[in-house]
Amino acid sequence: xxxxxxxxxxxxxxxxxxxxxxxxxxxxxxxxxxxxxxxxxxxxxxxxxxxxxxxxxxxxxxxxxxxxxxxxxxxxxxxxxxxxxxxxxxxxxxxxxxxxxxxxxxxxxxxxxxxxxxxxxxxxxxxxxxxxxxxxxxxxxxxxxxxxxxxxxxxxxxxxxxxxxxxxxxxxxxxxxxxxxxxxxxxxxxxxxxxxxxxxxxxxxxxxxxxxxxxxxxxxxxxxxxxxxxxxxxxxxxxxxxxxxxxxxxxxxxxxxxxxxxxxxxxxxxxxxxxxxxxxxxxxxxxxxxxxxxxxxxxxxxxxxxxxxxxxxxxxxxxxxxxxxxxxxxxxxxxxxxxxxxxxxxxxxxxxxxxxxxxxxxxxxxxxxxxxxxxxxxxxxxxxxxxxxxxxxxxxxxxxxxxxxxxxxxxxxxxxxxxxxxxxxxxxxxxxxxxxxxxxxxxxxxxxxxxxxxxxxxxxxxxxxxxxxxxxxxx
Amino acid sequence: xxxxxxxxxxxxxxxxxxxxxxxxxxxxxxxxxxxxxxxxxxxxxxxxxxxxxxxxxxxxxxxxxxxxxxxxxxxxxxxxxxxxxxxxxxxxxxxxxxxxxxxxxxxxxxxxxxxxxxxxxxxxxxxxxxxxxxxxxxxxxxxxxxxxxxxxxxxxxxxxxxxxxxxxxxxxxxxxxxxxxxxxxxxxxxxxxxxxxxxxxxxxxxxxxxxxxxxxxxxxxxxxxxxxxxxxxxxxxxxxxxxxxxxxxxxxxxxxxxxxxxxxxxxxxxxxxxxxxxxxxxxxxxx
Numbered sequence: 001x002x003x004x005x006x007x008x009x010x011x012x013x014x015x016x017x018x019x020x021x022x023x024x025x026x027x028x029x030x031x032x033x034x035x036x037x038x039x040x041x042x043x044x045x046x047x048x049x050x051x052x053x054x055x056x057x058x059x060x061x062x063x064x065x066x067x068x069x070x071x072x073x074x075x076x077x078x079x080x081x082x083x084x085x086x087x088x089x090x091x092x093x094x095x096x097x098x099x100x101x102x103x104x105x106x107x108x109x110x111x112x113x114x115x116x117x118x119x120x121x122x123x124x125x126x127x128x129x130x131x132x133x134x135x136x137x138x139x140x141x142x143x144x145x146x147x148x149x150x151x152x153x154x155x156x157x158x159x160x161x162x163x164x165x166x167x168x169x170x171x172x173x174x175x176x177x178x179x180x181x182x183x184x185x186x187x188x189x190x191x192x193x194x195x196x197x198x199x200x201x202x203x204x205x206x207x208x209x210x211x212x213x214x215x216x217x218x219x220x221x222x223x224x225x226x227x228x229x230x231x232x233x234x235x236x237x238x239x240x241x242x243x244x245x246x247x248x249x250x251x252x253x254x255x256x257x258x259x260x261x262x263x264x265x266x267x268x269x270x271x272x273x274x275x276x277x278x279x280x281x282x283x284x285x286x287x288x289x290x291x292x293x294x295x296x297x298x299x300x301x302x303x304x305x306x307x308x309x310x311x312x313x314x315x316x317x318x319x320x321x322x323x324x325x326x327x328x329x330x331x332x333x334x335x336x337x338x339x340x341x342x343x344x345x346x347x348x349x350x351x352x353x354x355x356x357x358x359x360x361x362x363x364x365x366x367x368x369x370x371x372x373x374x375x376x377x378x379x380x381x382x383x384x385x386x387x388x389x390x391x392x393x394x395x396x397x398x399x400x401x402x403x404x405x406x407x408x409x410x411x412x413x414x415x416x417x418x419x420x421x422x423x424x425x426x427x428x429x430x431x432x433x434x435x436x437x438x439x440x441x442x443x444x445x446x447x448x449x450x451x452x453x454x455x456x457x458x459x460x461x462x463x464x465x466x467x468x469x470x471x472x473x474x475x
Numbered sequence: 476x477x478x479x480x481x482x483x484x485x486x487x488x489x490x491x492x493x494x495x496x497x498x499x500x501x502x503x504x505x506x507x508x509x510x511x512x513x514x515x516x517x518x519x520x521x522x523x524x525x526x527x528x529x530x531x532x533x534x535x536x537x538x539x540x541x542x543x544x545x546x547x548x549x550x551x552x553x554x555x556x557x558x559x560x561x562x563x564x565x566x567x568x569x570x571x572x573x574x575x576x577x578x579x580x581x582x583x584x585x586x587x588x589x590x591x592x593x594x595x596x597x598x599x600x601x602x603x604x605x606x607x608x609x610x611x612x613x614x615x616x617x618x619x620x621x622x623x624x625x626x627x628x629x630x631x632x633x634x635x636x637x638x639x640x641x642x643x644x645x646x647x648x649x650x651x652x653x654x655x656x657x658x659x660x661x662x663x664x665x666x667x668x669x670x671x672x673x674x675x676x677x678x679x680x681x682x683x684x685x686x687x688x689x690x691x692x693x694x695x696x697x698x699x700x701x702x703x704x705x706x707x708x709x710x711x712x713x714x715x716x717x718x719x720x721x722x723x724x725x726x727x728x729x730x731x732x733x734x735x736x737x738x739x740x741x742x743x744x745x746x747x748x749x750x751x752x753x754x755x756x757x758x759x760x761x762x
Contacts, residue, residue, distance in 0.1 A: 012656045038663050166515065166629075174627035259656065263663055298656055320611065321652035330652070336518065360652045361612030365489050365589055368521070372555065 003252035006049070007281075007449025008042050009274065010034060010260035013297030013325055014144075014411060017045035018446035019053050019249070020454060024284065028053025028249075029443055033144040037181040038260040044183070050249050054188060055080055057247070058240050065236060071229045075199070075237075081139030082195040082202075088133065090184050091145050096122045098175040108167050117160055117168060125152040134202055146176055147338070189245035196234055203230040255449035259298070272452050274445050275303055275314050281448030282407045283309030286436040290403035293392060293422070294444070295412035297325040300392050302399040315399035320358070323391035325412050327360045331384055334364045335377060339415075342381060346417035349382030382417065389421035393429065402426055405434040413441035478502045480545040481509070481538060482748065484741030485529065486568070486734070487521050487553040489588030490617060491701060493734050494528040496536060497741040506575065506742060510536055511734050525549075525556045548744030550736045563743045565736055566605055570596045572739030573697045576729040581693040584683060585735065586702035588616040591683055593690045606690040611650065614682035616701045618651040619708075622658055622675050626668055633672055637707020640673030654678070676711035684715045687724075695725040703732030 004027065009016040011034060019028040030048025034041045059066060059076055066072045099122065103115045129152060132138040138148065150172065157168045256266045257277040264271075282292045283305055292303040300323050303314040321327060332339050353375050357363040363384065370380050396402060406426060412418050423435060438444070478501040486493040496510040512528045529547070533540055540547075540558065549559040550568040565585070569592065573583030585592045591614045592607040608614045623633050644666045646657035654675070661671050679702070687696065702708050709728055716724055731738070 012659075035659065165517070169517075170627070170629050173624050177625070177627055260660070260663075263660065298653055319653075320650045326652050357610075359611045360650075361615065361617050362589065362610070369552070372522075 001248070001250055004053070004249055005450045005453040006046060006251045006254035007277070007446040007451070007453060008045060008254065008256045008258075008264075009277065009443075009445035009449060010038055010042055010045075010256065010258035010264065011297050011411075011445070012259045012299075013329070014442070015041040015045040015258070015260075016443050016446040017042075017049035018443050018450045019049045019251070020447070020450040022454070024451055024454065026440070026443075026447065026450075027056055029440070029446075031142075031442070033146060033180075034260065035146075035177060035180045038263045039265070040181050040183050041260070042256070042264060047186075051083070051188060053249055054244050054247075055083075057244050058237070061240050061244070062236070069229070072233055075230065075233045077137075077140070078199055078202070079192070079195055079237075081137050082134055082198050083191055084139035085130065085133035085198070086191045086194050087184070087186060088129070088145060088148070090186070091179060092126065092129070092149065094182065094184070095149065095175060095179045096126075098179055099171055102174045103167075103171045106167065106171070110164075110167075114164060114167050114171070117164055118171065121153060121156040121160075121168070124156055125149070128152055134198060141340070143338070146180060150176070151338070189241065192241050192245070196237070200230065200234065253453040255453040257445055257449045270453075272449060275301060275311055275316075277445045277448030277452065278409055279303045279305045279311050279448065280309045280451060281444035281446070282409050282436075282438075284447065284451055285438055285440075285444070286405060286407050288405045288434070289407040289436060291396065291399075291401075291406045293396060293406070293408050294410040295324060295388075295392060295408075295418070296410045297329075300324055300395055302392070302396040304400045304403065313400050315395045317391070317395065321360050322358045322363075323388045325410070327363070327384075327388060328412065328415065330360050330364050331367065331381070334367050335381070343385070343414075343416035343418065345378055346381035346385045347420065348378040350376070351379050351382070352386050353379045353383040355380070355383050355387055385415070385417040386421050388412075389418060389425055392422070393425050397429075402430040402433055405436055406430075407436040407438075409438070409441040409444040411442045413437055480745065480748070481543055482546045482548065482741045482745040483529065483532070483544055484548050484550065484568070484572075484737035484739065484744060485525055485553050485556055485559070486551045486565070486736035486740060487525055487549065487556065488551050488701070488736070489516075489590075489615075490620060491515055491588065491733070492521060492524045492528055493737040494525070494532055495734050495737040495741050496532050496538075497738065497745070499745050506745070508731070508734075508738065511731065511737075513733060521552065522555045522557075525553065526558070529556075529558060546741075546744035546748040548740035548747075550740040553740075561744060561747060563740050566592065566594055566602055567600075568736045568739030568743060569699055570594050570602050570739065571600045571742050572735030572737070573699050574600045575738050575742060576699070576731055576735060577695070577697040577727045580695055580697035580727070582687070582690070582696040583735070584687070584692075584696060584698050584700070584703070586616065586679075586683065586698060586700040586708070588620070588701060590615065591679075591686060591700075591702075593683075593686050593692055595690060595692060604690060606686050608682060608686060613649055613651045613654065614679050614686075615651065618654065618679060619672075619675060619702065619705070621651065621655055622672070625655060625658060626662075626671065628668070628672075634704070634706035634708065636669050637672045637676050637705070638710060639669040640667075640707075642670050643673035643677055644670050645674040645677050673707060673711065676705070676708045677715060680708065680711035680715040683712055684719055684721070687716075688719070688721070692724075694723065695727055697732075698726060698728045699732045699735035701733045703728045703735070704730065 004019050007018045015034045017030040021027050028049040030045040032044040256264050257272050257274045261271045278294045283289050294301045301316040304312045332342050357366045480499050482497050484495045492514045494512045498507045510532050514524045514528050546560045549556045549562045550565045554562045569585040570583050573580050583594045595604040644661050646654040
């Protein structure tokens with residue numbers, strides 16, 4: 001039996017899971033947002049990683065078909081997105097019930113009208129989300145349940161009478177947390193088959209698009225190919241799915257790391273510090289790395305490693321969240337942007353507005369004032385991004401400076417404006433050094449954990465649900 | 476009612492816009508609070524919120540702005556309010572509003588959305604000295620708001636819930652943002668909502684008490700601003716103060732504490748109006 005190794009990085013904002021095989025190759029990744037229940041976050045991340053591994057295995061089996069026919073690739077991409085929708089829909093059902101329940105139990109004098117408004121909102125946002133998942137690839141946009149729903153919900157609440165604004169927002173705040181902290185069990189095979197049915201619906205409807213006269217020929221030629229092929233692809237897939245769904249992803253060992261690690265029911269031997277894991281993961285991907293900068297949700301770490309990937313020195317922020325991912329989250333919220341839009345928006349700047357406040361919350365208030373004084377959004381954002389990097393640079397300086405090669409990891413490394421300033425400032429202060437930025441930067445901690453699991457963790461796995469796959473036959 | 480003039484005060488804060496309508500009776504020399512309004516800013520433009528609240532109050536009281544309002548005084552971030560007659564510095568408005576609501580106060584603490592200011596005053600409300608928290612939101616109302624939002628509570632519920640605590644969990648994080656993660660941990664360890672809220676109140680109270688002792692604040696101390704309406708917060712401040720052997724200090728508050736700035740502004744506005752009137756010899760606006 002093939003052995004797999006699991007690393008779970010429970011960050012303050014997101015929980016990441018990585019599964020590696022016996023040669024340290026990443027076979028699956030999972031990510032979810034961290035909320036009140038670390039155990040659930042860990043379970044969801046692990047489950048996502050296992051699903052991802054199954055999809056990767058299916059794609060591996062279909063390698064030749066995929067190489068020959070691009071339709072296969074499109075189909076698989078669509079299938080993953082719709083698969084996510086199938087999971088999403090179950091959560092959405094629970095949330096809708098919870099919202100109605102919360103509102104019905106409130107003491108608000110206009111309770112009935114609020115419930116009525118809620119039903120109207122749900123009726124609008126449900127098909128919206130379904131459409132975006134199935135036709136616009138929402139599943140591939142790295143957004144979590146809460147983000148997707150709250151964005152749509154808030155926008156609908158904004159259209160309601162102002163007097164219902166607070167009660168409707170409160171109903172959401174009260175309902176979302178319990179739903180997020182609830183572990184929903186899925187069966188991989190059922191979900192994939194359901195997703196395939198939905199896809200069939202999508203592709204069947206393609207006939208109408210043909211006569212649309214649109215200029216985007218490439219799109220329609222691909223879709224037309226899809227229309228002719230989807231049944232065949234579906235048929236080919238079926239046998240692979242049967243096989244992979246029944247295959248046991250045997251997690252031989254695991255390591256937990258990150259902010260929430262101490263709260264998990266893992267044996268002590270299965271827990272490693274996130275500084276060790278980040279450095280180890282980054283070093284594994286880039287073996288010549290000597291300096292690692294990791295900017296996560298609520299901490300920024302500058303780590304120096306030796307040639308074995310072991311930590312020789314580090315510095316991190318404490319006492320204050322300024323300069324971390326949460327800072328960006330706050331700011332995004334203040335501007336009404338999603339996190340993914342921040343970097344591109346900041347890069348449109350013509351200058352950098354100086355932000356005086358260090359504190360995340362105060363900076364949020366300062367922004368309102370700057371906007372009011374006529375400062376441009378991109379310029380303010382550029383100033384904020386620059387200040388984040390300046391803070392990171394001072395941590396790097398205290399930890400011993402940048403040595404060749406430099407690796408930037410953590411969720412914030414996905415932000416292109418931060419990246420731009422990091423490159424600029426590292427070169428300004430330390431000259432030309434090799435800089436590594438990996439698309440998987442957010443998974444480095446989990447990867448390090450999984451690699452530690454494969455190497456030197458001798459403890460047995462904890463008994464219980466952590467190692468068992470939900471919905472499967474494995475016990 | 477020919478002897479009555481009306482003034483309005485508007486206090487634009489970090490999270491709420493507070494508006495009051497006050498009257499002054501020339502014969503008796505009495506000021507009265509006629510109407511009040513709070514509006515949460517959330518993501519709206521504070522300026523629009525301010526103008527809406529002014530209009531709402533005028534409409535409710537059947538008053539005409541041009542004809543009936545002698546003075547519209549702004550404070551806080553209220554300089555943006557176009558209709559205002561004049562703007563007053565929030566230190567003086569909270570001091571004045573503080574003694575209007577709680578006569579005899581020697582220190583007024585404005586506990587608002589972003590800052591906590593402790594203001595030492597004389598018996599007439601003149602500012603003698605002040606101290607404020609400046610660089611960090613860990614003592615702010617925003618802190619409580621974030622946590623209560625996370626816990627799914629309405630801000631108005633927070634005070635009563637805090638009073639039910641039996642074993643408060645004080646967050647170790649000093650930062651308002653990091654403390655949110657602390658709270659997530661507490662929830663995951665099974666701490667009760669009252670204990671979490673009380674813990675947050677204590678951590679803010681510790682900052683307030685520290686501020687008060689560095690100011691050498693004199694008793695009685697009036698707790699004003701949005702957090703002054705939070706009974707749980709007042710209880711926490713009293714507890715922290717008595718733990719610090721400052722039990723001789725008398726704390727007081729008022730159900731309208733959130734309006735202290737707006738009330739102070741309206742009163743100062745009325746005063747300014749009188750001064751102007753005396754200088755120019757104009758008649759009072761009759762209504």
